Amino acid sequence: MKRITSLFIVLILILSSLTACGNSESSEPPQTTAASGETKAPSGSDATQDASATDTTDAEPSDEDEDLAEINILFWTLNTVPGDLEMVEEAINEITREKINTEIHLQIVDMGSYAQQVNLAISSGEKLDLMVTLPGDTAHFNAMTSQNQLQGLSELLEEYAPELMETVPEQWFAGTTVDGEIYSVTSLGDKATPLCFICRTDILEETGIDPATLKNANDFTDLFAKVKEVDPTIIPLCGGNRGFLTSPYMIDADGNFFSYDGLGEGNNSIIAVMPGDGSTISDRYETEEYKSTTNWVHNWYEAGYVDKDLANKDDTAESAVQMGTAFGFFKMVSGGEYGAVAISQSTGYDMTAVFLDDAVITTGLIRKFSWAVPQGATEPEAAVKFLNLLYTDEEVLNLMTWGIEDVHYRTLEDGTIDFLEGQDASSCGYFLGDCTAILGNGFLAKVRAGQPADLREQLYELNMNAKVSDFLGFGIDNGPVENTLTALTNVINELRPMLASGVSGEDGVDQLVAKLKGADVDAYVATMQQQLDDWIAANK
16 A cells, blocks of 8 residues: 555656646746745755756846847938948848847938838838938928827837937937927937038139128128139039028028027928017018018029029939039038038038038927837837937947948048048948938047047037027927918928029018918917917926
8 A cells, every 4th residue: 555655646746747847827937935845955055056057947038039120220311322231231230139139121212202201101001110300391300290100209218228318418308209208319419500601612712702701691692693703604502402591590681691499390390489589489481581581592593693493303402512513502510610521521522611600409400300210110119229229339320320340431540530542432332421410329420531530529518518499398289280280381382492492582472471371370370379388387
C-alpha cells in the first residue's frame, strides 16, 4: 500500500506540473514570496545562481520581441528630391531599429505640390504617420486642426518623448495647443526670422546702390529701375506662394515695411491685430495698410519690375533666381545675417540680405513649421518615438538634414561642412538646402562652410531671448465658424493671388472686401475677437 500510495502521489505531482506548464491564460506568473512558506536558498548559494540564470518569467519583453514598427514620414524640399534618398533612409534606419525598434520611410516632395500630397494622402487613407505643417494653405496647422485631421499628442509626448518635452521651450508648446491638447510640435529652429530682401550680389554691385540705403519701398523702386538698366532681361522682383510679401508683413502709404500679428493664421490670414490697435482685431483686407501694400506691388507690376506670371505659379522664389531669370525677393530669413549664405547655396549665386524689420516670435511663427501625427496614422507611438530622436539625437538630425558624412558632405578643420571635391548642390546626391528651420531641432544641425562654426549657439541665444508676441499661446478655434471660414477662404483663394502678385490694384481690393462681406467676414472677426478677449481674461 505504501508503494501504491507513493506512486499515486508522484502521478498527481506530474499531472500538476504538466497542467501548470500548459496554462497560457495567466497574464502574470505566480510570485514567490517569503510569506508563501516556501523554502528559499541562502543568498549566494548555487541554487540562487541557477535560478537567476534560468528563470525569466519576470522579464519584460524586449524591443526585439516586438514587431518592428514602420512609419511613413512626409515633408518637403525647396530643392529637387535627392537621388540618394533611400541610402540616407537606410542609414537612419540602422539607428532607429536599435533605439526605437522602428523603420522609417521618407517621402519628400517639392513645396509647390506639398499641400496637394497631404490632402491626397489623408483623403485616400494612404499610410501617413508623421508630417510637417505648411505656413499656409490646407496643410497649415489651423486648417488641419479645424478639420480634425491631427491627433492629440499630449499623452503620447509625455510617454514616448519626455526628452523632447524638456528640449522645446515650454512657452512654445502653447502655440500648438488647442483646448488644452497639444496637436503638433513646432520645429526647434530659428523662429526669430525678420523680413529681408535677398538679392544677387553681383547684380546689386553693378547697380552701384549701397544695400545699407535700402530702407523702404521708395528705395526699392529705385533699385528695381537700376536692375532693369543693368540687365533688361532679368526680373528685378520675384516671389513665392503666388505673392511677394509673406504674412505677417505689409507696406504702409509712406513705403515703410511693418509687421502685424496674425494670431496664428498663415499667408491667407483674414484677421490681424495692427500696430497700435492693442488687442482689437481687424479684417486685414479692409485696412488702409493692405490697400497701400497692394498699390506698391501693383505699381511695380505696371513698371515691369515683377514676374508677370507669378499669380499662376507655385514655384519658389529661390528657384527663379537659380534659373538665372530673377534678381531678388522678399523673405523672412532663418539664420539672421547668415541666412543669405544658405540661400546662396540653394540658388548657386552669392546673395546679399537687406534687413527690413525686427523679429517677433508669434503664434503664427510657432505654427508655421510644426510636426504632427495625422488622425489616420497607424503607428502614432512609433511616430512620436522618432520625433523624440529628431529633436534630441544629433546623428539622426544631421542624417536627415545633410545626408551621410564623406558621401554627401565633408567636415572641414573648423567643424563646418562643405561639399566633397568636385560636387555641388546638384551633384552631391543628397541636398535639401538649409532646412534647419523645419527638421526637428535645427540647433543640432552642422553648419555649412562660410558661416561661423558656432552659428547654432548664436541662433539659440538669439531665439531664447527674442521678443515674444503678447498673444503667444492664443489658439484660434475655427470650429464655431467652420462654414464661414470655408466660404471666406474660397473668396481669398480666388482673388488674393491677383492682388498679392501685383496684377490687380486698389479696385481689386474693393472687390475682395465686398465679396468677403458677402461671405460674412464681420461675423468671423467678431467670433475671433470674443475668443481673444476670453483668452486675455483667462491669462492676465
